[in-house]
Amino acid sequence: MQTLRLTFESFIFAWDALKSNILRTILSLLGVTVGIFAIIAIFAVVDSLESSVRHSMDFVGDKVIYVAKWPWTFGPDYPWWKYFNRPVPTVREFHELQQRLSANNKGVAIFAADGGNTLKSGSNSVSDCALQGVSYDYRAVSNVPIEQGRYFTTQEMDAARPVAIIGAVIAENLFPGGNALGSQFKAHGQKFTVIGVMEKEGKKILDTPSNDANCLIPFGMFTKMFGLSTNGMGGPSPSLAVKGRDDDPGLLDLEYEIQGVMRNIRGLKPREEDNFALNRPEMFASAIGKLFGVIGVVGGVIGGLAILVGGFGIANIMFVSVSERTNIIGIQKSLGAKNYFILFQFLFEAVFLCLIGGAAGIFLVWLLTKLPQDALPLFLSAGNMALGLLISVGIGVLAGIVPAVLAANLDPVIAIRAK
Template identity: 80%
Template sequence: MNALRLTFESFRFAWDALKSNLLRTILSLLGVTVGIFAIIAVFTVVDSLERSIRRSMDFVGDKVIYVGKWPWNFDPSSPWWKYFNRPVPTVREFHELQRQLGPNHKGVAIFVNKGGNTLKAGSNSISDCSLQGISFEYRVVSNVPIVAGRYFTAQEVEAARPVAIIGATIAENLFPEGNAVGREFKAHGQKFLVVGVLEKEGKKMLDTPSNDANCLIPFGMFTKLYALSTSGMGGPSPMIAVKGRDEDPGLLDLEYEMQGVMRHIRGLKPRQEDNFALNRPEMIADAIGKFFSIVGAVGAIIGSFAILVGGFGIANIMFVSVRERTNIIGIQKSLGAKNYFILFQFLFEAIFLCLIGGGAGIFLVWLITLIPQDALPLYLSAGNIAFGLLVSVVIGVLAGIIPAIIAANMDPVIAIRAK
């Protein structure tokens, strides 16, 4: 209990010392403020950039394997003509995957899209829209956030009925009076009934496909409007996606199974290479993660120099403070103050300085995040706040420990005589 009381007294002495030299305190913590601001600002921008890019790529889904013609990690130096001559996935292969795959998956979907479409509803129209034909299990492999209406029924997809789920931008332009569900529009001379409206996504950083200008229709209805390309050139070509199970920590078993089934469907001999690609979103996620790890490390190194300068400033002020209060230290020790009491008094003072400066730097970063940004919304995470405060404490300990030790080990008689 006595130790706790002495520790509290050390806090009080340190706080009184900071208040008595207010101008010096403010000037001292500016270096730490700039340092913490620099490093937390870098981490905030990097985290926000990574978050925006990952959000732009969320259309590829999670735990999904895509069957396509081209690999996503294509090396430009590789013989590209081998990939060029590959066949594209077909509806027959989609049905065979549905039939032959075991219980390692949650759903199999086929989808195809075509951009540059004009949709009309009465006197209203919107151009440059994407028509996307999907199978019934598309909502299993990809996120379909419907805010009004419903998803397709299995009967509507199987019968290729003229029904549609439209994006928010399409709904706002074709039906500005509101409530697009149950209304009709035309695309390529074909009438469609709106059964659902997708949640508004807004602009994405990488300008990746957005649901806002996307119109989902049954796959069979799409094939009535467009002839599918068998080579991937000169027309829309479909892609097949298989969703893995959530409890499965990896997709290797499913990938190997899909590889075997696809080789069997296409009649490939054991020595023949695959003429298809199995792509996973992890390929993109890993590349993004590695890139931002490097960017974050470089930013941390740059910010650490600013923090280092601030730490030297705090250490210099602490040495000055010890020299100024030498006489007081002697009086305290002569009255029975323990060495750790003097040590904590100056150590807490350094930590206080750094915490106040670090808190001010974090506050400045938070103010910047409040500025509206369409291209890159900034987000200050709790982890970055905790890291900034932790760094402030560490800098305070490192900057104040030597002056505090010097003060604690002073001879009280010599200290009292100091002027």
């Protein structure tokens, strides 16, 4: 009860002190407000940018190992012609992987794509679309967010039927009435029936492949229309992907198993190098994490300098406040006020002042996130809000502790005589 009473009385003293000089209070608040706004705005931009970049990389999936001709990262001393002479993955290798891999995965898929296609339905058409042939387990290795309709059945895949799952932009342009399911369109003279429409993804910050202008069809139908390149040149070439289990974070066992099976399929001798690449999205995730870690540190330093200026402003105001209220402090101590009550009173005032400034800075950042942004939608996380308030409390304690200690240690007789 005593703690609550002291807290309440300190709040009353702090509030009266702040109201007694509104202009000085506002000026001292500005430093903290600007500092908190700077540091939280930087963190919000970094978080939003990282989220947008990771969203742009969604098309590669998570916990997936890709078997391809080319690696995603090149070593500095590796001759390019060794990559060039490698064979591309084949349908036979896809079936072999399906049969030989153990239960250490959630699915094996083969897929290939051809860009720059024009799709037509009656008098409507949409250009620059990607036609992507996929196997049944493609939805296990990659995100296929179906908003309307359904995914392919195994019968449709095995029979290579002319059915398709289209992106939102294709659906909007070909079927503006909103009745895409069951409707038909043509691509390269072949009729397709729409069985599903994917969710709209919108513009991505890195301009990576989007499902909005993507059309998924059975892999067998794709090969009938385009054929497959056997050397990775002059036509679409397939890629293989294996989805790892959720309880296998490192995927090392799965990677070693795929490597062993692929070497066996291609008849490589023990001393021969791999003539295929195993690519993992973690390569990008690791690079992105390091990049934004550096950006976050730089942003923290810049924001820290801004908040430091605000802290010095609060400290100066608290010294002035102690000087102005020296006589009142002497009267309080002569009436029996303990040192810790005086200390807590001024410390609470400094923290309270910083919390108001910090809350104002966070509010300004929140207003910033409400501005319409197509390329980079900003958001303010609860963690950043809590961090802003925590920094405000910390600055209040640091800025107010010295003035509060000086006030608490004043001699009551000398303090009463002060003017």
